[in-house]
Amino acid sequence: MSYKEIFSYKALIESELEKRVVQRDAPEILKKAMLYSLSAGGKRIRPCLMLEFYRCLGKNPDEILNFACAVEMIHTYSLIHDDLPCMDDDDMRRGKPSNHKVFGEDTALLAGDALLTLAFETACDIDENIDASRALKAVKYIADASGLTKMVGGQVLDLQAENKQISIEELEKIQEGKTAALLKVNAFVACTLANADKNTTKLFVDYCDCIGRAFQIRDDILDVIGDEKSLGKPIGSDEQMNKNTYVSLLGLEKSQQLVDELTDCAVKAIKKATENSENLCSLALKLANRDF
Amino acid sequence: MSYKEIFSYKALIESELEKRVVQRDAPEILKKAMLYSLSAGGKRIRPCLMLEFYRCLGKNPDEILNFACAVEMIHTYSLIHDDLPCMDDDDMRRGKPSNHKVFGEDTALLAGDALLTLAFETACDIDENIDASRALKAVKYIADASGLTKMVGGQVLDLQAENKQISIEELEKIQEGKTAALLKVNAFVACTLANADKNTTKLFVDYCDCIGRAFQIRDDILDVIGDEKSLGKPIGSDEQMNKNTYVSLLGLEKSQQLVDELTDCAVKAIKKATENSENLCSLALKLANRDF
Numbered sequence: 225m226s227y228k229e230i231f232s233y234k235a236l237i238e239s240e241l242e243k244r245v246v247q248r249d250a251p252e253i254l255k256k257a258m259l260y261s262l263s264a265g266g267k268r269i270r271p272c273l274m275l276e277f278y279r280c281l282g283k284n285p286d287e288i289l290n291f292a293c294a295v296e297m298i299h300t301y302s303l304i305h306d307d308l309p310c311m312d313d314d315d316m317r318r319g320k321p322s323n324h325k326v327f328g329e330d331t332a333l334l335a336g337d338a339l340l341t342l343a344f345e346t347a348c349d350i351d352e353n354i355d356a357s358r359a360l361k362a363v364k365y366i367a368d369a370s371g372l373t374k375m376v377g378g379q380v381l382d383l384q385a386e387n388k389q390i391s392i393e394e395l396e397k398i399q400e401g402k403t404a405a406l407l408k409v410n411a412f413v414a415c416t417l418a419n420a421d422k423n424t425t426k427l428f429v430d431y432c433d434c435i436g437r438a439f440q441i442r443d444d445i446l447d448v449i450g451d452e453k454s455l456g457k458p459i460g461s462d463e464q465m466n467k468n469t470y471v472s473l474l475g476l477e478k479s480q481q482l483v484d485e486l487t488d489c490a491v492k493a494i495k496k497a498t499e500n501s502e503n504l505c506s507l508a509l510k511l512a513n514r515d516f
Numbered sequence: 517m518s519y520k521e522i523f524s525y526k527a528l529i530e531s532e533l534e535k536r537v538v539q540r541d542a543p544e545i546l547k548k549a550m551l552y553s554l555s556a557g558g559k560r561i562r563p564c565l566m567l568e569f570y571r572c573l574g575k576n577p578d579e580i581l582n583f584a585c586a587v588e589m590i591h592t593y594s595l596i597h598d599d600l601p602c603m604d605d606d607d608m609r610r611g612k613p614s615n616h617k618v619f620g621e622d623t624a625l626l627a628g629d630a631l632l633t634l635a636f637e638t639a640c641d642i643d644e645n646i647d648a649s650r651a652l653k654a655v656k657y658i659a660d661a662s663g664l665t666k667m668v669g670g671q672v673l674d675l676q677a678e679n680k681q682i683s684i685e686e687l688e689k690i691q692e693g694k695t696a697a698l699l700k701v702n703a704f705v706a707c708t709l710a711n712a713d714k715n716t717t718k719l720f721v722d723y724c725d726c727i728g729r730a731f732q733i734r735d736d737i738l739d740v741i742g743d744e745k746s747l748g749k750p751i752g753s754d755e756q757m758n759k760n761t762y763v764s765l766l767g768l769e770k771s772q773q774l775v776d777e778l779t780d781c782a783v784k785a786i787k788k789a790t791e792n793s794e795n796l797c798s799l800a801l802k803l804a805n806r807d808f
Contacts, residue, residue, distance in 0.1 A: 250664040251672040258664065305629060310600075310621035329602035333625070334671055337597060337632065338664040344636045345659035348652050357648035360640050363655065367637035372542040372550065372630040379626055380543040 227507035233275045233285065233292075234268045240293050244346055250338075257327040257335035258342075261300050264318045267516075270410055271296045277414035277428055280498040287351040291362060291413050294347035298370045299406060301339035304332055306379070316457060340370075354417060362413045369409035378402035390468045399440050407436040427497035434490035435508050438483045442514060444469035445479055454516050487512040519799035525567045525577065525584075526560050532585050536638055542630075549619040549627035550634075553592050556610045559808075562702055563588045569706035569720055572790040579643045583654060583705050589635035590662045591698060596628040598671070608749060632662075646709060654705045661701035670694035682760045691732045699728040719789035726782035727800050730775045734806060736761035737771050746808050779804040 245258050271292030275285035285292075307314040307322040308329060314322050324332035347366055350359045369375060378401020385398060411428035414420075420428075446455060447462045448471055462469045470479045490508040494501040537550050563584030567577035577584075599606040599614040600621060606614050616624035639658055642651045661667060670693020677690060703720035706712075712720070738747060739754045740763050754761045762771045782800040786793040 245664070248665050250669045251676070253676070254664055254669060254672045305625060308602075308625065310602075310625060330675055331672065333597060333600065333602060334668050334675075337628075338668040340629065340632055341659050341663040341668065345656055345663055348656035348659065350652065355648075356652050360642065360648050360652055360655075363652075364637055364640035367633050367640065371633040371637055372537070372546055373540050376626050376630040376633065377542045377546060380546045380623065383622055383626075384543070384545070 227503060227510045229503045230272045230276045230507050231268070233272045236286075236289065237268050237271045237275075237292055237296060238263065240289055241296060244293060244297075244342060253327065253331060254335060254338060257323060257331050258339055260326060261304050261317075261323050261335065262297070262339070264300075264320060266296075266299070266318065268296060270299055270406060273407070273432065274410035274414050276503060277411055278418055280500040280504070281414065281418035281420055281424075283418050284353075287353050288414065288417055290346050290349050290351070291366070291417070292410075294343040294366055295406065295410060295413070297339045297343035297346065298366070298375075301336040301343070302370075302375060302379075302406075304336040304339070308332060311379075311383075319457065358417055358419065362416045365409050365412040365416065369405040369412075374401045374405035376401075378405070385468055387466050388468075392470075392473050395468055395470065395473060396437075399437065403440050404433055404436040407439075408432040424497055427493045430493040431490045431497065431504065431508070434486045434493065435511055438486035438490065438508070439511055441470040441479050441483050441486070442512065444471045445476060445483070446515065447471070448476065450515060483512050519795055519802045521795045522564045522568045522799055523560070525564045528578075528581065529560050529563045529567075529584055529588060530555065532581055533588060536585060536589075536634060545619065545623060546627060546630060549615060549623050550631055552618060553596050553609075553615050553627065554589070554631070556592075556612060558588075558591070558610065560588060562591055562698060565699070565724065566702035566706050568795060569703055570710055572792040572796070573706065573710035573712055573716075575710045576645075579645050580706065580709055582638050582641050582643070583658070583709070584702075586635040586639035586658055587698065587702060587705070589631045589638065590658070590667075593628040593631035593635070594662075594667060594671075594698075596624055596631070600624060603671075603675075611749065650709055650711070654708045657701050657704040657708065661697040661704075666693045666697035668693075670697070677760055679758050680760075684762075684765050687760055687762065687765060688729075691729065695732050696725055696728040699731075700724040716789055719785045722785040723782045723789065723796065723800070726778045726785065727803055730778035730782065730800070731803055733762040733771050733775050733778070734803065736763045737768060737775070738807065739763070740768065742807060775804050 241262050242259065245255050245262065274288065274292045274295060278285050278288050303317060304323045306312050307317055308324055315325055316322060323335060327335065344363065347363045378398050381398045382402060385394065408429050411425065411432045415425035415428055444462065447459055450459050452459055474482065487508050491505050494504045533554050534551065537547050537554065566580065566584045566587060570577050570580050595609060596615045598604050599609055600616055607617055608614060615627060619627065636655065639655045670690050673690045674694060677686065700721050703717065703724045707717035707720055736754065739751055739761065742751050744751055766774065779800050783797045786796045
């Protein structure tokens with residue numbers, strides 16, 4: 225068993241994501257734009273985590289594939305909107321031209337809107353084994369995590385911090401919204417749908433929180449020491465854009481130290497949460513030293 | 517009893533919309549941008565219709581205020597994104613500078629995203645008298661109406677039709693997505709939550725369909741013969757932008773004739789649907805000749 229097991233859900237998720245768009249009666253160019261970003265080859269870490277958590281809770285991951293896809297659609301829409309000229313103005317994403325470079329700003333904007341909306345439609349399309357009232361709670365968690373107080377709020381704080389020196393606390397608040405919320409929601413959703421108790425839920429959430437923060441710090445590190453080819457994006461862009469990062473605030477060494485501490489914390493939490501923690505422990509360790 | 521009764525829900529809806537943003541812990545500028553457009557004084561016709569339908573079905577409208585607000589949030593987000601420079605590039609909306617003119621494109625984009633997301637969070641926040649499984653179905657209706665096959669899809673078709681001569685059928689397909697879907701959804705939601713039968717639901721939906729199409733045609737007429745002050749927007753913009761409208765395709769007289777036929781059809785449907793149809797009949801007649 226290893227972290228690779230977690231990514232074994234990838235094919236299932238990707239085929240379901242594609243199906244949810246391809247089968248709909250919508251303008252071809254819109255579907256193309258949605259699929260372009262949906263199938264741009266992300267790591268699918270969010271939906272894979274959700275399915276693995278659910279498995280750890282003794283349940284069949286197939287039952288909540290729709291929720292996993294919903295979270296990935298939301299992640300994808302946020303990347304499309306982030307890349308727009310009025311936002312980060314990024315021409316490339318995952319080694320390919322960004323959505324608006326291929327489809328134009330108007331269609332890219334609408335493809336993002338459509339993915340966000342489709343996420344909620346997909347989340348509501350529940351398996352017969354799922355309790356409706358728990359499902360409704362899960363959909364609400366997903367909306368909360370992606371909304372004004374979390375993901376979108378984090379984006380706004382990030383815009384405000386541009387070209388400004390901020391504190392490590394302010395940086396953490398930005399990351400909490402921009403990144404951590406959409407990771408933690410996978411724990412909330414899986415635990416809610418599996419009817420896990422409060423304590424177990426908290427441990428899964430803590431795991432997400434720790435690997436999420438470690439992931440972000442490692443991202444900042446890779447923007448300095450990474451390899452453009454394995455990353456699929458140019459390095460040095462944070463410094464060039466004068467962005468506040470963990471590395472700019474703490475330095476390289478202290479940043480990696482923090483990654484290691486957070487990874488340790490993630491491993492401890494998940495071991496307490498479930499007897500089936502092997503894959504998730506392996507994932508936390510892998511992410512701490514990733515170069516992709 | 518008259519159409520004015522329907523708009524008596526307005527104050528309730530507006531106070532709830534405001535509360536749903538004000539009470540949240542989010543960046544002030546984001547909340548300001550969301551509230552700016554939410555309280556820009558629309559007619560609130562969509563949420564008012566939903567609550568009135570529910571009342572006609574013998575239910576207490578307070579029970580579904582969250583769903584009514586969700587639909588209005590979605591309508592509002594769509595206006596913000598529509599006005600963006602990469603879309604219609606409109607500087608004014610309802611007699612006030614459009615959202616991005618006040619808050620900048622980046623914040624306007626995010627305010628739209630946040631409103632769309634908050635709509636689903638709000639819809640999931642159900643009253644204790646509402647059945648969870650019906651609620652989930654209602655949320656799905658809302659997502660479907662605003663997504664790739666309907667509202668966003670209609671936007672894309674509209675973009676594709678720019679500076680092109682299209683047929684009346686193509687224009688109707690655009691309007692079906694852009695306007696009709698988010699009107700009809702109020703009937704679907706109210707009927708689903710009130711557990712109305714199929715036939716009744718169809719009649720409420722038909723009513724929405726007819727007044728929706730009449731509304732859009734009247735919109736096109738007002739862009740030619742309207743008064744800028746009572747409309748709160750400049751007239752003649754459709755012709756100036758070379759837009760396909762009912763008036764450009766059918767002429768003024770035939771367009772108003774179509775409005776009257778559709779209104780008649782709406783009145784017939786709603787009279788069959790419910791004994792309490794008085795307000796809704798009055799509304800259909802009022803809208804057919806509106807100058808606002």
